[in-house]
Amino acid sequence: MTVDASSTDDSTVGAGEELLAIEAAVAAAESVLAHRFGSAITLVDAEELAGSGPAVVVRARVSSSPFALPRTLVIKHYPGAPGAGEADPFAQEAASYQLFTALPPDDRTCPELLAHDAGQRVLVIEDLGRAPTLEDKLCGSDARAAETALLSWARSLGRLHFSTASREADFNALLRRLGGRARNVEGSGSRTGVGDSTDTTPVVACAQLPTLLQETLGVTTSEPARAAAERAAEQSRSASYRAFSPVDLWPDNNLVTAEGVRFLDFERGRVRSALVDAAHLRVPFATSPGALALPPGMSEAMVAAWRAEVAELWPALADDDELSAHLLDAELLLVWLTTWELLPTLAGVREAARTSRPAALVTRWRELSVHAERDGDADVAEHAAAVAAALDARFGPGLELALYPAFR
The missing domain is CATH 3.90.1200.10 (Aminoglycoside phosphotransferase (APH), C-terminal lobe)
Structure with a gap:
């Protein structure tokens, strides 16, 4: 696992925390992908993507895999569990992506869900690239x-x-x-x-x-x-x-x-x-x-x-x-x-x-x-x-x- 630290300032405590969050997201993604496909998959060149929600959002490149995976993937990691009585954003998002991934490709209006794990609170989804919003x-x-x-x-x-x-x-x-x-x-x-x-x-x-x-x-x-x-x-x-x-x-x-x-x-x-x-x-x-x-x-x-x-x-x-x-x-x-x-x-x-x-x-x-x-x-x-x-x-x-x- 290799993390791209080019966008961080590692002289600050905040940058160190960001790197740890990215590393945790990538490790969770590698684990869930290995479980999903039955073989180790290595992700490298991880970079954090901007996001306003509670998830750590990361783009990473597939370095080695025996399977025909996309060249890059997007990881969404929810390290914190919701409080008592609160809605769980991980569950909402995972259920949403599962709903759409079960549809025929022509009916999907979102990226495809490739793997997820409720225990590790991580989603791995298709990367649609650097398209404009x-x-x-x-x-x-x-x-x-x-x-x-x-x-x-x-x-x-x-x-x-x-x-x-x-x-x-x-x-x-x-x-x-x-x-x-x-x-x-x-x-x-x-x-x-x-x-x-x-x-x-x-x-x-x-x-x-x-x-x-x-x-x-x-x-x-x-x-x-x-x-x-x-x-x-x-x-x-x-x-x-x-x-x-x-x-x-x-x-x-x-x-x-x-x-x-x-x-x-x-x-x-x-x-x-x-x-x-x-x-x-x-x-x-x-x-x-x-x-x-x-x-x-x-x-x-x-x-x-x-x-x-x-x-x-x-x-x-x-x-x-x-x-x-x-x-x-x-x-x-x-x-x-x-x-x-x-x-x-x-x-x-x-x-x-x-x-x-x-x-x-x-x-x-x-x-x-x-x-x-x-x-x-x-x-x-x-x-x-x-x-x-x-x-x-x-x-x-x-x-x-x-x-x-x-x-x-």
Whole structure:
């Protein structure tokens, strides 16, 4: 086993800890590969890859193997076990990759799982190479390339939903086998549980946001607007339109390959309402920390690309009015949830920038008002417009979320 230390500063304690973490990941990968294939496999030139989750992520080259393995592999090692009552990101990710690896190759929208071990908490997956992420495309200078990547992302999301819509029992069985829990529980957080049939976060958020809006912004929530949000929360937990979701629908969690966009990072992967995912086409990357805006018409084109992939599975969504009603409910819930999560963290913010979270909230509520008015829901439209105006007065004025650099 050889570790590439070129990216570390071994004069620091932190660098030494990183090297130990990389070495542990590679050793675990060699062990699980040997068990999987029945012969020693040597990995060299290991380099740590950037990641925001709890796993140590490493790319390593296969130096010697009697088997036809890819030239390089990606290792995800979860050295720490979850706390009591917490969801296990290793189990979520391993079950997710197992679910997709069991599909025909044409139906996979992620790398192939080559080996895993629950005891060592390690995954070895196919290396898709140094392809750019969707984030790279959005932050580049080529608007056409960014648009193409976004449409590919929407189509891949639709294919993911189409291929997993009937596999909830399979996923839950895989998760239980790995020691994970097949359902979220109260308090798991909306970013991980929206659309989960037993997660109560949407209901809690819809109950608490009106008070938060009143106390923070002086906006009163009408009973019809409150009822619409509660209805949306209940619908997100229904048995309809369920499919697998990566949950963290962030642009840096996707690789743009020659075969289309491929999803990475299933640490919170689960089965939930696909309409919750589809809402992220209208409110792009809403849960991503640095989400920016897309140009006019882009979200509509993404929704159309997604619908083209799922209409055969869910024929009702081929009807424009039916789809629009579902998307408005999902968008409403997503905007309420993200506001409930973010607004309490913004108490000290004054005169926010156009790339800030306050600007994102203003734009999301403003667009929700436009969509609700277009769909004939005057109560939701009026409430959303009032919240947008109050947010702009509090953090602006004149706030509007900036476009991703590729579209400026």
